[in-house]
Amino acid sequence: MGDCEELLTPLQKDVLQEIMNISFGQAAADLSEVVNLYVTLTVPYIDLLRFDGILPLITKDIAGANDMGMVKQFFSGKFTGSSVLIFPHGEGKKLLRLFDATAGASDYDVDVLEKEILIEISNIIMGACISKIAELVKDVVSYSPPRYYAQDQIHNALSEAFADKESFAIFFKTVFHFKEFDASGFLFLISDESTLEWLKTAIEDYLRQYT
Amino acid sequence: MAKILIVDDSIVARMSVKACIPKDQGHELAEAGDGAKGLALFRSLKPDVTFLDLTMPDKNGLEVLEELRLDFPTAVIVILSADIQKQTQEKARLLGAFSIIKKPPVKEVVQAELAKALALLGVSYG
Numbered sequence: 485m486g487d488c489e490e491l492l493t494p495l496q497k498d499v500l501q502e503i504m505n506i507s508f509g510q511a512a513a514d515l516s517e518v519v520n521l522y523v524t525l526t527v528p529y530i531d532l533l534r535f536d537g538i539l540p541l542i543t544k545d546i547a548g549a550n551d552m553g554m555v556k557q558f559f560s561g562k563f564t565g566s567s568v569l570i571f572p573h574g575e576g577k578k579l580l581r582l583f584d585a586t587a588g589a590s591d592y593d594v595d596v597l598e599k600e601i602l603i604e605i606s607n608i609i610m611g612a613c614i615s616k617i618a619e620l621v622k623d624v625v626s627y628s629p630p631r632y633y634a635q636d637q638i639h640n641a642l643s644e645a646f647a648d649k650e651s652f653a654i655f656f657k658t659v660f661h662f663k664e665f666d667a668s669g670f671l672f673l674i675s676d677e678s679t680l681e682w683l684k685t686a687i688e689d690y691l692r693q694y695t
Numbered sequence: 696m697a698k699i700l701i702v703d704d705s706i707v708a709r710m711s712v713k714a715c716i717p718k719d720q721g722h723e724l725a726e727a728g729d730g731a732k733g734l735a736l737f738r739s740l741k742p743d744v745t746f747l748d749l750t751m752p753d754k755n756g757l758e759v760l761e762e763l764r765l766d767f768p769t770a771v772i773v774i775l776s777a778d779i780q781k782q783t784q785e786k787a788r789l790l791g792a793f794s795i796i797k798k799p800p801v802k803e804v805v806q807a808e809l810a811k812a813l814a815l816l817g818v819s820y821g
Contacts, residue, residue: 494706495706495707498705498707499707501705502705502707502708502798502799505705505708505750505777506777506799507777508777509750509776509777509778509779509780509797509798510777510779512778512779512780513779513780513781516780516781516782517781522780522782525750525777526750527704527750527751527752620799691707691710693711693714694707694710694711694713694714695710695714
Protein backbone atom coordinates (compact mmCIF):
# COMPACT_ATOMS: atom_id res chain seq x y z
CA MET A 485 0.00 0.00 0.00
CA GLY A 486 2.69 2.48 1.01
CA ASP A 487 6.34 3.07 0.33
CA CYS A 488 7.54 1.52 3.53
CA GLU A 489 9.65 -1.07 1.74
CA GLU A 490 11.65 1.63 -0.03
CA LEU A 491 12.41 3.75 3.02
CA LEU A 492 12.67 1.21 5.82
CA THR A 493 14.11 -2.29 5.81
CA PRO A 494 11.80 -5.09 7.01
CA LEU A 495 13.82 -5.30 10.23
CA GLN A 496 13.57 -1.53 10.86
CA LYS A 497 9.84 -1.73 10.25
CA ASP A 498 9.60 -4.67 12.65
CA VAL A 499 11.44 -2.69 15.34
CA LEU A 500 9.03 0.20 14.94
CA GLN A 501 6.10 -2.17 15.12
CA GLU A 502 7.43 -3.74 18.30
CA ILE A 503 8.06 -0.32 19.85
CA MET A 504 4.47 0.59 19.01
CA ASN A 505 3.24 -2.67 20.46
CA ILE A 506 5.01 -1.97 23.74
CA SER A 507 3.79 1.62 23.78
CA PHE A 508 0.17 0.73 23.09
CA GLY A 509 0.43 -1.90 25.80
CA GLN A 510 1.56 0.76 28.25
CA ALA A 511 -1.31 3.00 27.18
CA ALA A 512 -3.82 0.19 27.72
CA ALA A 513 -2.39 -0.57 31.15
CA ASP A 514 -2.60 3.07 32.18
CA LEU A 515 -6.15 3.27 30.95
CA SER A 516 -7.20 0.17 32.85
CA GLU A 517 -5.60 1.60 36.00
CA VAL A 518 -7.00 5.11 35.77
CA VAL A 519 -10.53 4.56 34.52
CA ASN A 520 -10.92 0.84 35.06
CA LEU A 521 -11.33 0.09 31.36
CA TYR A 522 -10.10 -3.23 30.06
CA VAL A 523 -8.74 -2.84 26.57
CA THR A 524 -8.21 -5.42 23.86
CA LEU A 525 -5.35 -4.48 21.57
CA THR A 526 -4.82 -5.25 17.93
CA VAL A 527 -1.41 -5.76 16.37
CA PRO A 528 -0.21 -2.29 15.35
CA TYR A 529 -0.10 -1.42 11.66
CA ILE A 530 2.72 0.74 10.37
CA ASP A 531 3.40 2.22 6.99
CA LEU A 532 5.08 5.11 5.25
CA LEU A 533 2.85 6.94 2.85
CA ARG A 534 2.33 10.26 1.18
CA PHE A 535 0.44 12.81 3.23
CA ASP A 536 -2.44 12.93 0.77
CA GLY A 537 -2.92 9.20 1.28
CA ILE A 538 -3.62 9.53 5.00
CA LEU A 539 -7.13 10.93 4.97
CA PRO A 540 -8.57 8.27 2.61
CA LEU A 541 -6.91 5.59 4.75
CA ILE A 542 -8.41 6.94 7.97
CA THR A 543 -11.89 7.38 6.57
CA LYS A 544 -11.79 3.97 4.87
CA ASP A 545 -11.41 2.31 8.26
CA ILE A 546 -14.25 4.10 9.96
CA ALA A 547 -17.86 3.85 8.95
CA GLY A 548 -19.82 7.10 9.13
CA ALA A 549 -16.74 9.29 8.87
CA ASN A 550 -18.85 12.44 9.01
CA ASP A 551 -20.29 11.56 12.36
CA MET A 552 -17.44 10.68 14.63
CA GLY A 553 -15.60 12.24 17.52
CA MET A 554 -11.92 13.02 17.22
CA VAL A 555 -9.23 14.16 19.63
CA LYS A 556 -5.96 15.44 18.22
CA GLN A 557 -2.76 16.30 20.01
CA PHE A 558 0.65 17.47 18.79
CA PHE A 559 3.85 16.17 20.29
CA SER A 560 7.32 17.50 19.69
CA GLY A 561 10.81 16.35 20.42
CA LYS A 562 13.23 14.62 18.10
CA PHE A 563 10.19 12.49 17.38
CA THR A 564 7.54 15.02 16.31
CA GLY A 565 4.06 14.61 14.98
CA SER A 566 0.36 14.32 15.74
CA SER A 567 -1.62 11.71 17.53
CA VAL A 568 -5.23 11.35 16.51
CA LEU A 569 -7.79 9.25 18.33
CA ILE A 570 -11.04 8.72 16.50
CA PHE A 571 -14.20 7.30 17.97
CA PRO A 572 -16.83 6.19 15.46
CA HIS A 573 -20.41 7.36 15.80
CA GLY A 574 -22.02 6.53 19.14
CA GLU A 575 -18.94 5.04 20.77
CA GLY A 576 -18.41 8.06 23.00
CA LYS A 577 -21.93 7.81 24.38
CA LYS A 578 -21.39 4.13 25.26
CA LEU A 579 -18.48 5.21 27.42
CA LEU A 580 -20.67 7.61 29.42
CA ARG A 581 -21.33 4.78 31.85
CA LEU A 582 -17.83 5.46 33.12
CA PHE A 583 -19.22 8.55 34.80
CA ASP A 584 -20.84 7.71 38.07
CA ALA A 585 -24.35 9.16 38.16
CA THR A 586 -23.89 9.97 41.84
CA ALA A 587 -20.94 12.17 40.96
CA GLY A 588 -23.31 14.70 39.43
CA ALA A 589 -23.01 13.57 35.84
CA SER A 590 -26.75 14.05 35.35
CA ASP A 591 -26.29 17.80 35.84
CA TYR A 592 -24.42 18.07 32.54
CA ASP A 593 -25.41 17.93 28.91
CA VAL A 594 -24.77 14.50 27.38
CA ASP A 595 -22.77 15.97 24.49
CA VAL A 596 -20.53 17.87 26.90
CA LEU A 597 -19.95 14.72 28.92
CA GLU A 598 -19.20 12.72 25.79
CA LYS A 599 -16.63 15.29 24.70
CA GLU A 600 -15.05 15.34 28.17
CA ILE A 601 -14.80 11.58 28.40
CA LEU A 602 -13.27 11.25 24.94
CA ILE A 603 -10.69 13.94 25.75
CA GLU A 604 -9.84 12.26 29.05
CA ILE A 605 -9.47 8.80 27.53
CA SER A 606 -7.49 10.18 24.59
CA ASN A 607 -5.21 12.13 26.88
CA ILE A 608 -4.34 8.99 28.84
CA ILE A 609 -3.83 6.84 25.75
CA MET A 610 -1.83 9.38 23.78
CA GLY A 611 0.28 10.46 26.74
CA ALA A 612 1.18 6.91 27.76
CA CYS A 613 1.82 5.82 24.21
CA ILE A 614 4.00 8.72 23.10
CA SER A 615 5.90 8.84 26.41
CA LYS A 616 6.73 5.15 26.12
CA ILE A 617 7.90 5.52 22.51
CA ALA A 618 10.06 8.48 23.57
CA GLU A 619 11.52 6.47 26.45
CA LEU A 620 12.33 3.50 24.20
CA VAL A 621 14.08 5.66 21.62
CA LYS A 622 15.71 7.86 24.26
CA ASP A 623 13.85 11.06 23.45
CA VAL A 624 11.89 13.60 25.49
CA VAL A 625 8.72 15.05 24.02
CA SER A 626 6.38 17.86 24.96
CA TYR A 627 2.68 17.98 24.18
CA SER A 628 0.13 20.53 23.14
CA PRO A 629 -3.23 20.29 24.94
CA PRO A 630 -5.55 17.74 23.29
CA ARG A 631 -8.27 19.28 21.15
CA TYR A 632 -11.68 17.82 20.47
CA TYR A 633 -13.33 17.96 17.07
CA ALA A 634 -16.90 17.01 16.40
CA GLN A 635 -18.60 15.92 13.19
CA ASP A 636 -18.26 18.62 10.54
CA GLN A 637 -15.03 20.01 12.02
CA ILE A 638 -13.24 16.69 11.61
CA HIS A 639 -12.82 16.59 7.87
CA ASN A 640 -11.40 20.12 7.75
CA ALA A 641 -9.07 19.46 10.66
CA LEU A 642 -7.73 16.29 9.07
CA SER A 643 -7.43 17.89 5.63
CA GLU A 644 -5.48 20.82 7.05
CA ALA A 645 -3.22 18.58 9.08
CA PHE A 646 -2.34 16.32 6.17
CA ALA A 647 -2.36 18.80 3.32
CA ASP A 648 1.39 18.58 2.65
CA LYS A 649 1.23 16.39 -0.43
CA GLU A 650 4.91 16.29 -1.23
CA SER A 651 6.31 14.60 1.83
CA PHE A 652 5.91 11.22 3.48
CA ALA A 653 4.17 10.44 6.70
CA ILE A 654 5.12 7.69 9.12
CA PHE A 655 1.73 6.22 9.87
CA PHE A 656 0.88 4.01 12.83
CA LYS A 657 -2.52 2.60 13.59
CA THR A 658 -4.03 0.44 16.28
CA VAL A 659 -7.57 -0.31 17.37
CA PHE A 660 -8.55 -0.13 21.02
CA HIS A 661 -11.59 -2.18 21.90
CA PHE A 662 -13.27 -1.50 25.24
CA LYS A 663 -14.91 -4.86 25.79
CA GLU A 664 -17.29 -4.08 28.65
CA PHE A 665 -18.66 -1.12 26.73
CA ASP A 666 -18.57 -2.71 23.29
CA ALA A 667 -16.84 0.44 22.05
CA SER A 668 -13.78 0.97 19.89
CA GLY A 669 -11.39 3.76 19.14
CA PHE A 670 -8.78 4.12 16.39
CA LEU A 671 -5.42 5.57 17.28
CA PHE A 672 -3.24 7.04 14.55
CA LEU A 673 0.21 8.51 15.06
CA ILE A 674 1.53 10.54 12.21
CA SER A 675 5.01 11.94 11.95
CA ASP A 676 6.59 13.62 8.95
CA GLU A 677 9.52 12.62 6.80
CA SER A 678 11.95 14.94 8.61
CA THR A 679 11.83 12.59 11.58
CA LEU A 680 12.76 9.57 9.50
CA GLU A 681 16.56 9.81 9.56
CA TRP A 682 16.64 10.39 13.31
CA LEU A 683 14.16 7.54 13.77
CA LYS A 684 16.35 5.15 11.76
CA THR A 685 19.31 5.97 14.03
CA ALA A 686 17.13 5.43 17.10
CA ILE A 687 16.02 2.08 15.67
CA GLU A 688 19.64 1.00 15.16
CA ASP A 689 20.42 1.99 18.77
CA TYR A 690 17.42 0.01 19.98
CA LEU A 691 18.53 -3.04 17.98
CA ARG A 692 22.12 -2.80 19.22
CA GLN A 693 21.11 -3.81 22.75
CA TYR A 694 19.94 -7.17 21.42
CA THR A 695 22.76 -8.02 19.01
CA MET B 696 20.59 -28.08 28.48
CA ALA B 697 16.99 -27.30 27.72
CA LYS B 698 14.79 -26.98 24.67
CA ILE B 699 13.37 -23.47 24.49
CA LEU B 700 10.66 -22.26 22.11
CA ILE B 701 10.02 -18.57 21.40
CA VAL B 702 6.67 -17.64 19.84
CA ASP B 703 6.27 -14.03 18.72
CA ASP B 704 5.12 -12.40 15.49
CA SER B 705 7.90 -9.83 15.73
CA ILE B 706 11.38 -10.77 14.50
CA VAL B 707 13.00 -8.21 16.76
CA ALA B 708 11.04 -9.47 19.76
CA ARG B 709 12.33 -13.00 19.09
CA MET B 710 15.84 -11.62 18.66
CA SER B 711 15.55 -9.78 21.95
CA VAL B 712 14.51 -12.91 23.85
CA LYS B 713 17.30 -14.96 22.25
CA ALA B 714 19.78 -12.26 23.28
CA CYS B 715 18.68 -12.65 26.89
CA ILE B 716 19.16 -16.43 27.04
CA PRO B 717 22.60 -17.52 28.29
CA LYS B 718 24.80 -18.73 25.42
CA ASP B 719 27.03 -20.92 27.57
CA GLN B 720 24.41 -23.37 28.80
CA GLY B 721 23.87 -25.29 25.59
CA HIS B 722 20.18 -24.56 25.25
CA GLU B 723 18.48 -25.56 22.03
CA LEU B 724 16.43 -22.65 20.66
CA ALA B 725 13.51 -22.75 18.26
CA GLU B 726 11.19 -19.99 17.17
CA ALA B 727 7.81 -19.48 15.56
CA GLY B 728 6.38 -16.33 14.00
CA ASP B 729 2.72 -16.88 14.84
CA GLY B 730 0.42 -18.80 17.14
CA ALA B 731 -0.44 -21.63 14.75
CA LYS B 732 3.22 -22.29 13.92
CA GLY B 733 4.03 -22.07 17.61
CA LEU B 734 1.47 -24.76 18.41
CA ALA B 735 2.75 -27.03 15.65
CA LEU B 736 6.36 -26.56 16.69
CA PHE B 737 5.49 -27.19 20.32
CA ARG B 738 3.86 -30.51 19.44
CA SER B 739 6.87 -31.70 17.48
CA LEU B 740 9.62 -30.27 19.66
CA LYS B 741 8.08 -30.68 23.15
CA PRO B 742 10.13 -27.79 24.56
CA ASP B 743 10.99 -27.55 28.24
CA VAL B 744 10.18 -23.85 28.35
CA THR B 745 8.18 -21.66 25.96
CA PHE B 746 8.29 -17.87 25.76
CA LEU B 747 4.95 -16.77 24.35
CA ASP B 748 3.79 -13.35 23.13
CA LEU B 749 0.12 -12.41 23.58
CA THR B 750 -0.70 -9.80 20.95
CA MET B 751 -0.37 -11.72 17.71
CA PRO B 752 -2.51 -11.79 14.56
CA ASP B 753 -4.91 -14.68 13.87
CA LYS B 754 -4.38 -16.86 16.93
CA ASN B 755 -3.41 -14.72 19.92
CA GLY B 756 -1.20 -15.83 22.78
CA LEU B 757 -4.02 -16.47 25.25
CA GLU B 758 -5.64 -18.85 22.75
CA VAL B 759 -2.32 -20.61 22.20
CA LEU B 760 -1.76 -20.84 25.95
CA GLU B 761 -5.21 -22.32 26.54
CA GLU B 762 -4.77 -24.88 23.78
CA LEU B 763 -1.31 -25.88 24.92
CA ARG B 764 -2.25 -26.27 28.54
CA LEU B 765 -5.25 -28.42 27.60
CA ASP B 766 -3.07 -30.82 25.63
CA PHE B 767 0.05 -30.48 27.76
CA PRO B 768 -1.04 -29.62 31.31
CA THR B 769 2.52 -29.47 32.62
CA ALA B 770 3.88 -27.24 29.85
CA VAL B 771 5.99 -24.41 31.25
CA ILE B 772 4.95 -21.27 29.42
CA VAL B 773 6.37 -17.87 30.20
CA ILE B 774 4.30 -15.02 28.82
CA LEU B 775 6.31 -12.17 27.38
CA SER B 776 3.96 -9.37 26.45
CA ALA B 777 3.46 -5.66 26.00
CA ASP B 778 -0.11 -6.06 27.27
CA ILE B 779 0.57 -5.44 30.94
CA GLN B 780 -3.01 -4.87 32.08
CA LYS B 781 -3.84 -6.63 35.34
CA GLN B 782 -6.85 -8.33 33.78
CA THR B 783 -4.70 -9.79 31.01
CA GLN B 784 -2.17 -11.05 33.52
CA GLU B 785 -4.95 -12.64 35.58
CA LYS B 786 -6.33 -14.37 32.48
CA ALA B 787 -2.87 -15.69 31.62
CA ARG B 788 -2.34 -16.98 35.16
CA LEU B 789 -5.78 -18.63 35.19
CA LEU B 790 -4.88 -20.37 31.93
CA GLY B 791 -1.75 -21.73 33.56
CA ALA B 792 1.08 -19.39 32.59
CA PHE B 793 4.23 -20.11 34.56
CA SER B 794 5.08 -16.42 34.81
CA ILE B 795 4.58 -13.14 33.02
CA ILE B 796 7.33 -10.81 31.84
CA LYS B 797 6.66 -7.39 30.40
CA LYS B 798 8.23 -6.20 27.16
CA PRO B 799 10.83 -5.09 26.34
CA PRO B 800 12.63 -8.03 27.92
CA VAL B 801 15.39 -7.35 30.43
CA LYS B 802 18.18 -9.93 30.46
CA GLU B 803 18.24 -10.40 34.24
CA VAL B 804 14.46 -10.92 34.40
CA VAL B 805 14.40 -13.42 31.51
CA GLN B 806 17.34 -15.35 32.96
CA ALA B 807 15.78 -15.42 36.43
CA GLU B 808 12.47 -16.79 35.10
CA LEU B 809 14.28 -19.31 32.94
CA ALA B 810 16.36 -20.49 35.89
CA LYS B 811 13.20 -20.87 38.02
CA ALA B 812 11.50 -22.84 35.27
CA LEU B 813 14.49 -25.13 34.74
CA ALA B 814 14.86 -25.67 38.49
CA LEU B 815 11.21 -26.69 38.65
CA LEU B 816 11.72 -29.12 35.77
CA GLY B 817 14.97 -30.40 37.22
CA VAL B 818 16.79 -29.64 33.98
CA SER B 819 20.52 -29.40 34.46
CA TYR B 820 22.67 -27.12 32.37
CA GLY B 821 26.10 -25.61 32.20
